[in-house]
Amino acid sequence: MRLVPAAVPRPAAPAAPRRLGAVELVPGRVRAAVLSVAGRVLDRAEASYDAAGATPADIDAALAGAAGVFAGHDLQGIGVAAAGLVDPGAGLILEVNDVPALHGYPVTERLGALTGAGVRVEHRARLQVLGDRWFGAGRGRRTFASVSTGEVLGVGVLYDGEVMAPPGGRSGAHMTVSASGERCTCGARGCWKTVATTGWLRARARAAGLPAVGLDALVGSGDPLAGQVVDEYAHNLALGLVNVQQLFAPGLFILHGEAREGGERFRTVVEERLREAVAFTEAEQPRVLVGTAAVDDVALLGGAGLVLSHL
Ligand SMILES: [Zn+2]
CATH class of the missing domain: 3.30.420.40 (ATPase, nucleotide binding domain)
Structure with a gap:
């Protein structure tokens, strides 16, 4: 200060x-x-x-x-x-x-x-982008995205200095990412939320017969199968973010919440997936950062x- x-x-x-x-x-x-x-x-x-x-x-x-x-x-x-x-x-x-x-x-x-x-x-979920814009890794930028991960999934986008918050717009959790996916709490099928929140990770880890089901424990276990589940989770998170990048090219994605437990590998998988989605080399290469603010704050x-x- x-x-x-x-x-x-x-x-x-x-x-x-x-x-x-x-x-x-x-x-x-x-x-x-x-x-x-x-x-x-x-x-x-x-x-x-x-x-x-x-x-x-x-x-x-x-x-x-x-x-x-x-x-x-x-x-x-x-x-x-x-x-x-x-x-x-x-x-x-x-x-x-x-x-x-x-x-x-x-x-x-x-x-x-x-x-x-x-x-x-x-x-x-939209508002947290302003926390990053004033106090976090988004300082000095006019366009970037801030992402809630874990139990609650959502994206806030700052675009040319303004929070994108059109009346009736949502925070992205119910974007359709699969044509024939699981039924979501909203009633639709294949929402991003059905494959990129903590509930999916726990169910996937249990189905794989893994003793640990939390991201923290899966990452720390060193078990290759656990590693695969974590990578799959990162890819699922990236699914929604790729759509955001395609539409608004925020360039910077700041992840909050559970993603912190994923460590460097998790961050890298998401970032690489986003970079693959950038079609032309003149565009800013997307970067993924993990927010440092306490989750509760x-x-x-x-x-x-x-x-x-x-x-
Ligand atoms: Zn839904």
């Missing part, structure tokens, strides 16, 4: 450094954090609720509980990273699977009333990035 020398008089500057507020709202849980403008988490709080049985009043209570962390901080604003379908313009959560109380929930209005701060909301950094993006 760069420090301004205390002796230099800056009469126009505020007395205290202003902070960034971030909230992550997912089924069953609300997390809130106060961050410095450099993206350091200074304080955090969490509240839980019963996803299936909660009423909107229960959501209000959980939000108020977590938002207690903002008391006494001079916030530039609060960015909310929400699961499900959101309407950023109206500040609403439209729909979250298995959480009826969040259907049409006015999250920016409620949080604004609780804190007095300006509040914005965006979809969690990725969405919060995205929320803080949303605040900075709208100053």
